[in-house]
Structure formats: structure tokens, C-alpha cells
Ligand code: SF4
């Protein structure tokens with residue numbers, strides 16, 4: 756049976772994300788000093804446990820606040836889906852950011868709908884598919900990023916909280 760999603764986790768994140776920022780920075784630093792073996796053991800199942808309780812459709816904060824990177828393959832795929840030329844797609848939806856990455860030029864994302872669904876979901880950028888980088892190996896390798904992402908993503912916040920109870 757599917758586990759019931761818990762909106763309280765998103766409300767809880769919203770209330771505590773600022774006050775816990777410094778603590779999370781310290782905690783992810785501590786994690787980076789652990790052996791790979793210990794870290795991988797602790798991370799086992801945590802992503803799945805948290806995402807079983809959080810429904811991204813209750814949130815969509817990543818789509819509302821972090822313009823995703825778009826690579827050339829993404830641009831070609833999405834443009835084709837929209838029936839646009841790649842150059843026209845880039846002119847309308849893409850900009851180059853301060854890190855010289857090609858990113859969506861609007862935030863919230865222009866493909867996000869009022870019900871928090873993505874109108875190009877099957878064709879969305881690789882960066883959207885991979886966010887928030889907490890599955891398996893990625894959870895143990897992007898610790899600095901998780902401390903930042905805990906400010907934007909309730910799932911990352913609660914994944915770090917889970918890890919705190921284990922370590
Ligand atoms: S911010 Fe995190 S929890 Fe919210 S929609 Fe994005 S991935 Fe899901």
C-alpha cells in the first residue's frame with residue numbers, strides 16, 4: 756500500500772529552514788569527514804524513506820526558485836516537443852547565467868502549471884530529473900550542495916534530519 760504523504764513535513768521545513776542553516780552546514784562538514792563505508796551505510800534507504808512521505812506536487816519549490824541548467828540535448832529535445840526551432844526555443848526560454856551555464860530564463864519556470872505539474876514533464880531537462888541529487892551514491896558525494904539545497908527543498912532538509920538521527 757502506498758504511504759500517505761505528509762504535508763506537515765513541508766510546513767515544518769518552511770518554519771525551520773532558516774534557523775537550521777548553520778547547523779546543516781556544520782553537519783554536512785562532519786559527514787564529509789566520515790569514511791565512505793560509514794556514510795554509505797547511513798545513507799541507505801534515506802532518500803526513499805523521505806520521498807515516500809513528501810509529494811513533490813505539494814511543493815514544486817525547485818521549479819519555483821531554481822532555474823534549471825539546460826544542456827544542448829535538453830534544448831533539442833524540448834524544442835522538438837514544442838514544435839519549435841532550437842534557436843527560437845533558446846531565444847524564448849534560455850539565458851546564460853553568471854557561471855556561463857545555459858539556464859531557464861524565468862523563475863518560476865515557464866513550464867510549471869498552477870497545479871504544480873510540469874507541462875513538459877516527459878521532456879524536462881536532465882537537471883530537473885536529477886534534482887535534488889540525493890539518490891544512492893549522489894547523497895554521499897554532494898554534501899556541500901545538500902546544505903544549500905536544504906534551504907530550497909523540504910526533502911533534502913528532512914534527509915539531513917534523518918541522517919542526524921543515525922550519526
Ligand atoms: S523542492 Fe524538493 S520536495 Fe519540492 S518539488 Fe522539488 S524535489 Fe520535490
Ligand code: SF4
Nearest residue numbers: 818864866867873883
Ligand atoms: S522544466 Fe518542469 S520540472 Fe523543470 S523546472 Fe520547469 S516545471 Fe520544473
